[in-house]
Every structure is written in structure tokens, then in C-alpha cells.
Amino acid sequence: MQQAAGADDSRTRILDAAEKLFYERGVQAVGMDALRTEAGVSLKRLYGCFPSKDDLVAAYLGRRDTRWRADLATYVTERAVTPEDRLPALFDWLHAWFAAPGFRGCAFINSFGELGASSDGVTRIARHHKLALHAYLADLVRDLRIDDPARLAGQLVLLIDGAITTAALTGNPAAALDARTAAGVLVAAAH
Incomplete structure (x- = not known):
């Protein structure tokens, strides 16, 4: 024992x-x-x-996925009173993450960029992470009576990934606030 x-x-x-x-x-x-x-x-x-190092990379990414998505969901749940509050809370969480010391972008995009061409495991885990984020976003927007929640969720994933990449490259966490504004435009257009 x-x-x-x-x-x-x-x-x-x-x-x-x-x-x-x-x-x-x-x-x-x-x-x-x-x-x-x-x-x-x-x-x-x-x-x-x-x-092997491949086993360790897979375990690292798997654990990071679980923690990242749980932290995000907890933050949104704790701060969103209404369905309309959920997306703004999500982008507020991103802003706080972008401003945290040591922020280096999306671990899944980074790992895929390094190893995706040679590692089916990294590709599979990164894809799973993005699909799980898409499903989470579709659930968040479903209560907003959007015509096509899956389509809006796909647009939001693109927006989030763009904000993450921009914040990592520029060192400016305000990319999350710009993305929050753009998300509001997307939601309004989706009705």
C-alpha cells in the first residue's frame, strides 16, 4: 500500500x-x-x-485538459446568474488567465504545433480538447434560443483560439475583452 x-x-x-x-x-x-x-x-x-516521453506528454495534456475545462466551467457557473451572463463570464476568465504570470497560450495548440505532424496521440488529445470546448460552448448558448447553437459554438471556438493566440503573441490580455465584444456581436447575429 x-x-x-x-x-x-x-x-x-x-x-x-x-x-x-x-x-x-x-x-x-x-x-x-x-x-x-x-x-x-x-x-x-x-x-x-x-x-516513454510520448506517454508523459499524453498524460500531461490529458490532465491539463481536465483541469482547464473544470476551472473554466467552475468560474462560469459561479459568476453567471442568467444564461446571458455565461459568455461574458467565460471571456472574463480568459482575461484573468491571459494576465496570469507564465501564460504561454494554448498548451494544445502549442503541442500540436510542435508534434502534431509526428504524433497521432497529441493530435487526438488536442482535437478532443477543442471538441469538448465546442460542446461546452454549445451548451452555454443553447439557453439563449439561438437558431443554430452548434454553429455559434464553432464561431466562438475560433474567437477563443484567436484571442488565446493573440494574447500569447502580444502579451496583451485585452485580447479577451476584444473577443468578448465580438462574441456579443456573434450572439446578436445568431438570433
Whole structure:
């Protein structure tokens, strides 16, 4: 039992290190030795938890997807009193994320840009993340009595990805506020 707890603790430390280093520097720039050092585990333990770097990248992205979407949904749920409040709350959350220290854009777009052509796993996980975001957005706008919630959700995903990329490239979190304004125009046009 204690050995399993130690393995779980090591796995968590390794994933924490991967999230920090992969997001800061990029997946290809970070070697397994740097991950081992950051996590404070032996190379044997690292490979015992994650037999390959591909396995670690998949676990990192899977955990990031779960956390990112949960954080977003919690924020929106806590702040939106009416269905009309949901999208503005979403863009407020993006603004806060863009302004946070260490913001480097979308981990899924970044990883796909680095590895998508050579990694079916990264492509699959990045696609899953974007499809899950699309489904979440379709649910958010459904109560607004929009003619085509799926179409509007697709437009909003494009808007969100553009805002994330713009904020990462320019260092200006106001991209979220501009996207919030544009989302209002899209919603009004969708009625």
C-alpha cells in the first residue's frame, strides 16, 4: 500500500514538472533528465511511471485538459446568474488567465504545433480538447434560443483560439475583452 502511494506521489510530481516545463519551454525542448530533476525522482522512477516521453506528454495534456475545462466551467457557473451572463463570464476568465504570470497560450495548440505532424496521440488529445470546448460552448448558448447553437459554438471556438493566440503573441490580455465584444456581436447575429 505504501509503495502504491509512493508511486502515486512520484507520478503527481512528474506530471507537475511536465506541466511546468512543457508549458514554459515546449515539449521538444525538455528532456527526460530535466523532468527527472524538476520532479525530484530517479530516472528509473520516471520511466517506471511513464515508459516513454510520448506517454508523459499524453498524460500531461490529458490532465491539463481536465483541469482547464473544470476551472473554466467552475468560474462560469459561479459568476453567471442568467444564461446571458455565461459568455461574458467565460471571456472574463480568459482575461484573468491571459494576465496570469507564465501564460504561454494554448498548451494544445502549442503541442500540436510542435508534434502534431509526428504524433497521432497529441493530435487526438488536442482535437478532443477543442471538441469538448465546442460542446461546452454549445451548451452555454443553447439557453439563449439561438437558431443554430452548434454553429455559434464553432464561431466562438475560433474567437477563443484567436484571442488565446493573440494574447500569447502580444502579451496583451485585452485580447479577451476584444473577443468578448465580438462574441456579443456573434450572439446578436445568431438570433
